[in-house]
Amino acid sequence: MKAEEISRKLIDKKLKVTPQRIAILEAIINLNNHPTAENIVEYIRKNHPNISVATVYKVLDALVDSRLIKKVKTERDIMRYDGVVESHHHIYCSDSDRIEDFNDNELNELLEKYFEKKKIPDFKIEDIKLQIIGKYIKTK
Amino acid sequence: MKAEEISRKLIDKKLKVTPQRIAILEAIINLNNHPTAENIVEYIRKNHPNISVATVYKVLDALVDSRLIKKVKTERDIMRYDGVVESHHHIYCSDSDRIEDFNDNELNELLEKYFEKKKIPDFKIEDIKLQIIGKYIKTK
DNA sequence: TTTTAAACGATAATAATTCTCTTATAATAA
DNA sequence: TTATTATAAGAGAATTATTATCGTTTAAAA
Numbered sequence: 001m002k003a004e005e006i007s008r009k010l011i012d013k014k015l016k017v018t019p020q021r022i023a024i025l026e027a028i029i030n031l032n033n034h035p036t037a038e039n040i041v042e043y044i045r046k047n048h049p050n051i052s053v054a055t056v057y058k059v060l061d062a063l064v065d066s067r068l069i070k071k072v073k074t075e076r077d078i079m080r081y082d083g084v085v086e087s088h089h090h091i092y093c094s095d096s097d098r099i100e101d102f103n104d105n106e107l108n109e110l111l112e113k114y115f116e117k118k119k120i121p122d123f124k125i126e127d128i129k130l131q132i133i134g135k136y137i138k139t140k
Numbered sequence: 141m142k143a144e145e146i147s148r149k150l151i152d153k154k155l156k157v158t159p160q161r162i163a164i165l166e167a168i169i170n171l172n173n174h175p176t177a178e179n180i181v182e183y184i185r186k187n188h189p190n191i192s193v194a195t196v197y198k199v200l201d202a203l204v205d206s207r208l209i210k211k212v213k214t215e216r217d218i219m220r221y222d223g224v225v226e227s228h229h230h231i232y233c234s235d236s237d238r239i240e241d242f243n244d245n246e247l248n249e250l251l252e253k254y255f256e257k258k259k260i261p262d263f264k265i266e267d268i269k270l271q272i273i274g275k276y277i278k279t280k
Numbered sequence: 281t282t283t284t285a286a287a288c289g290a291t292a293a294t295a296a297t298t299c300t301c302t303t304a305t306a307a308t309a310a
Numbered sequence: 311t312t313a314t315t316a317t318a319a320g321a322g323a324a325t326t327a328t329t330a331t332c333g334t335t336t337a338a339a340a
Binding site: 156157158176177178193194197198201217218219 | 299305307
């Protein structure tokens with residue numbers, strides 16, 4: 001994704017455009033595998049060696065608040081981030097830290113219909129995410 | 141749940157039975173709302189004032205390893221634990237830390253059938269969990 | 281170009297969790 | 311029942327991810 005395109009995202013959210021913010025958002029999008037803050041720092045330092053860890057955390061917070069990125073739920077104590085903000089599901093590998101995206105409109109419609117029919121009492125659903133847990137199998 | 145019943149669970153998993161382990165497992169089951177380590181310490185200290193925080197963490201780890209409890213995925217940096225090990229779903233309140241269990245066999249069957257038909261390439265599914273995110277609404 | 285509110289960077293502080301090491305105890309054998 | 315031994319518990323230090331502080335810099339509006 002071009003820097004200009006990323007600037008636009010920031011401007012749309014009324015965030016001040018800085019080289020750090022562009023680099024961080026770009027990193028999350030390019031590293032497209034739910035990076036940690038540390039992964040992001042490491043990636044950015046290649047072109048931007050002086051960026052501070054504190055800045056990365058602050059920018060990540062700002063991006064989450066503006067809904068340009070999302071936090072990913074895990075059962076580890078390291079936060080991970082997701083550049084895909086459209087509702088989608090996650091495949092969790094049960095013997096590594098790999099998390100893959102899973103998109104399936106047929107499934108989304110199925111779920112939507114299901115919960116229209118069978119409401120949860122006193123609860124307004126905002127989003128439904130699947131965590132698909134399992135293992136990648138070697139083929140051949 | 142009676143202490144005896146809890147002892148049996150530990151023995152079945154070949155874990156040494158100690159008052160601390162019984163108290164911790166009992167706490168998780170009684171506190172049935174996905175407590176944090178801190179919640180557990182607080183609860184246990186009422187009857188067991190000298191228990192060490194380190195012990196609680198060590199026991200929690202052992203219980204997770206033996207699959208007597210599970211970690212709950214959240215997007216906060218505080219770990220939460222779940223005494224219900226049977227596969228089930230979670231309702232996350234989007235404006236508090238509340239996490240409720242959600243059980244629905246019809247839904248499970250629906251999902252099972254769906255993924256039987258539509259396999260994920262090179263992936264063996266072990267479990268599917270829904271995260272239902274939304275808000276509780278006040279009635280009346 | 282000037283102004284200024286906001287962001288950055290460095291480092292200290294915090295908080296959850298893990299580690300280390302000594303003492304205590306549950307389970308097993310005698 | 312008592313002795314033995316491996317394992318667990320307790321206390322506090324250490325670690326690690328994240329957050330806060332504060333002086334300096336900078337983006338963007340005037």
